[in-house]
Amino acid sequence: MTPNAFNGDGVIPKDWAHTGAEALSFVTAPPNHAGIAYTRFKGQRNLPYKEAEPYKSSLYYWWWAFLRRNKQYRNTCGKFGAGKMAHLYRDFGDVFDGTFLEWWDDHQSLFAEQSFVGEHNDNHGKLTYQIDPSRPLHHIQEEVKALHMRAQAIMPAGRSTVTSTAQYPIYTNVSAHTLHRVISVWDLKQTHPTDSAYDLGILAGLRPNLMSLSKYGATRTSKALEIERHNKRARISISNQTNRYLRTAEQYIHNVGHGEFPKALRR
Known part of the structure; x- marks a missing residue:
């Protein structure tokens, strides 16, 4: 119009x-x-x-x-x-x-x-x-x-916002915390290319919900087996989170090269 x-x-x-x-x-x-x-x-x-x-x-x-x-x-x-x-x-x-x-x-x-x-x-x-x-x-x-x-010289140069007409508009809103976590995991992958996804997640500050093992060293009791299964799921969860961050980072980096950010269409 x-x-x-x-x-x-x-x-x-x-x-x-x-x-x-x-x-x-x-x-x-x-x-x-x-x-x-x-x-x-x-x-x-x-x-x-x-x-x-x-x-x-x-x-x-x-x-x-x-x-x-x-x-x-x-x-x-x-x-x-x-x-x-x-x-x-x-x-x-x-x-x-x-x-x-x-x-x-x-x-x-x-x-x-x-x-x-x-x-x-x-x-x-x-x-x-x-x-x-x-x-x-x-x-x-x-x-x-x-x-x-x-x-009237009663305020400094301000910045008001209108509907997006920018040459390079923001693609979607993402928190700075998430962007920092995504780029941190990506950077760690570049410096630790052989580390597992779980180890990268730990380095990035992800915290697995691990249960403590039996202080008596039991490994075959029902409780010990339950703890082992729980901890395995917790480690898989950290690995999955790390891999999602890496996939997201890869898309952000690719799409920013085409003038679009932050754009990631798959997790």
Whole structure:
């Protein structure tokens, strides 16, 4: 549906609180948490683990982290953008050059929703806000309010969220805790390629519900046999969890190389 421009109150003076700032919005909380208080997000997402850096709660951090595990993309970065993933490199650049936050500063627009604010050609120093009737009303109201407050210099550049129009939209919502566990198991597999799935799970922090063996060393009593069967099931459960994480990681890494994350269609 073609957006409809409106003037009058819809033309907002461009005396921004931060010169040159752009009103970027995202479907999920961005990693730079200082500005979250001025968006619809009530706060940052839950941390993936205790004492993790705050930006690691963001899905955008994990997009970057999983892309770094894609071997074809690594090869393309090593060839300065030449290779099978040259098309993706043109957008994402070298994810091995510098820190995540440095990369984010230069590439966050890849994940931002399309702006409905633009220069008004006939009115210097003003902006024209365009309304797409297909968007939810509360998203439009939030964006107009944020722009007006910034124009009055009473809040820093905020980030409001609209329905996804991003160049690279988030495929689905996954907790940072799960993404951390998935990538941790994957990394352990790369450094311990011969370890069993059970051993990898233990290294990753999975805890089997094991029962203690008889302190008298009995192995043939009904109780001892019951404990043995229980512990066998517990070990199989850990192995199955580990293998699910590995399958999920493989899909995340493959699909992020096609510009989709976090995407895993089979467990």
